[in-house]
Each structure stands twice: as C-alpha cells, then as structure tokens.
Amino acid sequence: MSARDTILKRLRERADGPLTAPECDFAVVTNRGWSQEERLARFERWITSVHGEVVHVDQARWTEALAGVLADKGVRRLALGKQHPVAVEARSALADVDVELVGVDRDIEQWQREQFERVEAGLTSTRGAIAETGSLWLWPTPDEPRLISLVPPLHIAVLDADTVEDTLFDVVEAHAWAGGMPTNALLISGPSKTANIEQTLAYGVHGPRELVVIVRHAGEPPKATR
C-alpha cells in the first residue's frame, strides 16, 4: 500500500470514530463599517508604522509624483511593465526624464543578474489595499512579474484610493478569490524587514529596503504632498 493510501486509511478508520465539524461565524473578521476616509487613514497609519511611505496625489498628476519619488531617491534604472495602464502612463511621462526604463517582459533566466545587481527600483500597479492591516494586494502578471516587487531595493506601488477595503476577509470574499487564484497572490505590508538580531528591527534584509505607495485620488487628495 502506498504512503498516501496508508495515511488516508489510518485517518478514515479513526479509533475514536468520526468527528463533528463545528459551525464557523466569520462576523468578527468583517463588517467594520469604516468610511472611505477612515479606510485611507487606517491604511496609511499602518503601512507607515512599518516603514512604508505614502504619497497622496490627484489621479491626473500621479506621474509627476512618480518622477518626484525617483528624483528624491536617486533612481536611475526603473523596472516596469509595458501593458498595464500604470506602466503605459509611467513610460510616457518618464520618456524625457533621465531614468532608464527596464523592460520586464523577458524570462528571468535571461536577465537575473542584471535584475539583482543593476535595477534600482520596481514599479507595480496594485489591485487594492486593506485598511485593517495596511496591506497592498497584488496579483503578479506576465506584464508585472513577481520579482519586480521583491528584488530591487525600492518598490513603488500605485494604488487607487477607492480600492482600499476594510479587511482581508472582505477582499477575499468580495473579489471571489476562491473562484480562480492566480499563480501567485501577494499581500505586501511594508518593505522587507527582520528582527532576528536581538529583536532590533532592520529593513531590506532580502527584499526592498523601501516601499513607496503612490495613492491616486479621483478628486482632490486629502494632503497633496507632491
């Protein structure tokens, strides 16, 4: 008998007989009832508490904010997609800026060392965010592969203000995640960090040292920092 069959048989023929499955009430992880303003405030409070930076900007002027971030951080080589509207707009806006735009539409095997050693920042869109924990949710695509939010020392994420929801449970349910999960779904809450050396917090241990979230507002942003 295979290990599989032996294990399953042992579990099915349980000595103390069948178990009863209890009911689960999920009310405690949903129904926060926050307004849009409260959601954004919570999202910002939590993500900045773990070293994330938030830039609020008018939707129409977000690429100016991006250029500002790149200039502030001294970024000369930016990895980004080509098809997502975020990438299309960024490429167009940065055409005349002294930043090399690095295409990511090639298999990692062809440019692994280049990505690890020479790319200074990765730009991605986001599908939304979670107010309760200050988390971004991303589903990497061929246009925005997994590693551009992980390998470069700076990750710049573009978030639309109206896509911030209350809880992870709400996001999973409202967007029917169970109906079709991607290869890799991600929550990102701040830059990479560790406290493995005597509980002292250090950032950028394996992934980005910095995370900047550009929050795009359809109307006037609450505090236009750029």
Place this chain on the structure above:
Amino acid sequence: MSGQPPGVETYTPREFHRQAHDALGNPQIRANFRKAMDGLMSKRRDSFDDWDLETLRELGANIRLRALARLPDLLEQLEANCEANGIRVHWAEDGEEACRIVREICESHGARSVIKGKSMVSEEMHLNAHLEEAGIEALESDLGEYLVQLNQQTPSHIIMPAIHLNTDEISEILHDKTGTERTRDVDYMTAAARQQLRERFMAADVGVSGVNFAVAETGTLCLVENEGNGRMTTTVPPVHVAVTGIEKVVEQLRDVPPLYALLTRSATGQHVTTYFNMISSPRKEGEHDGPKEVHLVLVDNGRSNIYQDDELLDTLRCIRCGACMNHCPVYTRVGGHTYGTTYPGPIGSILSPHLMGLEETKDLPTASSLCGACGEVCPVKIPIPDLLVRLRKESVGEGRGNVPGAGIKRTRKEVAAWKGFQWLATHPAVWRSGTSVAGKLRALTPARLGPWTDYRTAPKPAGTTLHALVKRHQSSKTHQEER
C-alpha cells in the same frame, strides 16, 4: 539531536534535566530569553487591542477543528486541486521518506545547491543532514536560521530561531564564518547577510519552503514571512519544493484571514507580516518568473496517530505561532535548546512525545508549572495544560496507552508505594496508629529524600497528628462551654 550534521551542537530530550541545569546556570542565556520574551508578551497583548479576542480565538479554534473533522477528505481535495493547478503532490509516512522524496526531486534535476525558507517540518525530518549526505548543500535563508546554521546549532524558537544569541555573539559568528567586520551595527550585519544570500538565491537549483496553510478549496500554499527570503526561495530557483505536515490543511480560502490575523499577532505582536505569499501553481505559459516546477510533500510522521484520540487530537490544531513558549515561565528561563527537540516549549512538550515517543521525551510533559499561561494565550484554544497532564499520566501508564512509549516512567517501587498509601488511607484504624507511631519516631526521619530535597527541606511527621489536635481542641471547647 540525532540526524544533525557533524559538528552541530547536540541536545537531546533525554538530557532535559541536565540541559535545564546548564541553562539555568548561564546568565547570558537567561538574560537573552528574559529580554526577548518580556517584549513579545507585551507586544502580543497590545496587538489585540482593537479585537474581540475571545470571539476571534473561538473562530480560529473552530476553523481548525472543522478542518481536522474532514481531514482525509480535505487532503484528497488539496491533492486534486494542486495537481489540477500543476503542483505535484507527494505523501510521506515519516521523516525519512519525506527526505528521500525531496532528495529524489533534487537528484532528478541534478541539483547541488538548495536554498531553504524557514520550515519546522524540514527541521523535524533533519532534511539538511540528509541532503548533505547525498552531496547536496542546503543553505538556510531566513536570517535567524542562517545565523544558527553558521553557528552549527539548531533553532531555539520556532519563530525566532536565533533568539538565544545577542548582538555581540552574532557579530562574532558573522565575522568568524563570513569575514565581516566585528560590529554592533545591526544594519551593517543585515546588509552583509543580504549580499551573501542574494548570491545563493541566484545560484540555487532548488528552493525548499514550509507551508503555513494549505487551502484544499483552491490548491493554494500560503506562506507568512517578513524578510522576503520565503518569496525569493519560492520564486528564484527553477524548482520549488514545499514541505508540510498533513494537519496544515484548511478547508476554504475564507478560513485563512482569521488564522493569519491570529498567527501574526500571537507570534510577534505584529498586526500583519510584510509578506503573505499565496502560491497556486508553477510558472504558467507566458509568465516570466517563478519556478517551472512546484512540488508539495505531505508529511505524516506520527500525526495520523495523534489523530486517533479525541483528546490528543487538539495538538493538531496548532498554527505554530510560538505564543505558548513566549509566555511559558519554564521556556523563558531555560531557553529552547534545553528541550532537545525541534519544537520546544509547551507545544513541543505535547507534540514531541508523539513524534519521538515517550521513551525519548518522558521529562518534557513535566517541564511545566501548569500555570495555564500557554492555554490562555493559544490563539486556537489548545488546552495545553490538560494535554500535559494527560501525557504525564501516559508516561506512568495511567492513560489509554496509545502514545508511543506509554508507561515508560512507571516503576514497581512507586506503584507499590502508592498502593500501600492507598491501603493505609482507606483503613482508618491502621492510619491512626501508623501516624501516631510516625509522630513518635519523627526524630528518625532522614534529612535527605533523593532529588526532592535538593531544593527543599525534608518533611517531618508532626509530633501530634491533626486528628489528635482537633480532638483535643474540641474537648477543651466542650469543657469551656460546660463551665
């Protein structure tokens, strides 16, 4: 611990008392753990401020119980959905078989270098030693695991593997093993490790990770982490092998958010970790990164035996947060290595006897003051103190006898002594005359009664029995009333 590579510092649960004695005599160990655990306890408390904690714990416990109630069905569903997603599923009855499966996957790719994310199951099955015997280098990529590996040690905590080391010790390890400068600058040391490990991520043939939750409904493997090494491990090498105990399966995707909320807050007092990584398939056509093959190894290694018993089954609810050890007065004082097992502290004391047998671990269920803190903080309400008592009973042959090595601590002398006491205590006349004689001969009582008197004064029978004192008191009271 058996199965470790040569040179690795060895601890064994058989030597729990000696190791505890040594740890208690090591002020550095005690200070390191005291400081860390005090911080973790207060962070955990604060992190649940905005929550109805008891309701959330109730939900967490019910989700885990529901998954266990349907465990065989869910494992089959997980397997079917993973396979449909392109993830190859393997089953292993024990650690040895699991090691063999991982090794064969590595060999089929001609792998010489494996990079590992943190995985307690892989520690449990001594995967590194097994791969090294086969000529495959396995390098830990979690910073804490990397440090203890460099120091030829095993982890001392399931969440914070290097918690027993202070900054100076870590600086010395990195200097000795990797040539960095001696420093107390944590950012410098972290940056050095980043540089060293990035090279290894790029060079690795296979990435091995654990799994925090395996979702049957979607065939998804969830990994919780802060550093990004888990994402690197599961994305950069061309092959990813995930290893998990069979109990980690949950039924639905909606079960994950409450467990994730409980896990991060209970473990380190964080409201969320930096990364929550959900993997549902290998790299698909058109995608540009991620492994081309993903394997899932489902490891039993004694878990299906725990599953047989209604009471012991609760052990399988564990989500490996480590809160019980953070709050345990024994763990805080002796540290994780003292237990000599992969899983230290209260959860280890109830899990290890099943994985290793009571012959090896008979002292672990007694490594507790039964203060109840572990049970109070457990996010999924495992009644750890009750299970410790149950295992103490099993060790002296008073349980159901279904734990490996049950009865190992039963001795004829002790059984005869307790039977004698039982007979005396149920025969009043003999009891009274016996206690009276003992009182008269109290001067002959020995001053030492084995290890019990190492830290205590030996008891002496009273000159007058309680029974006689009460009788005398009642008699004098009657006399006073009559006057």
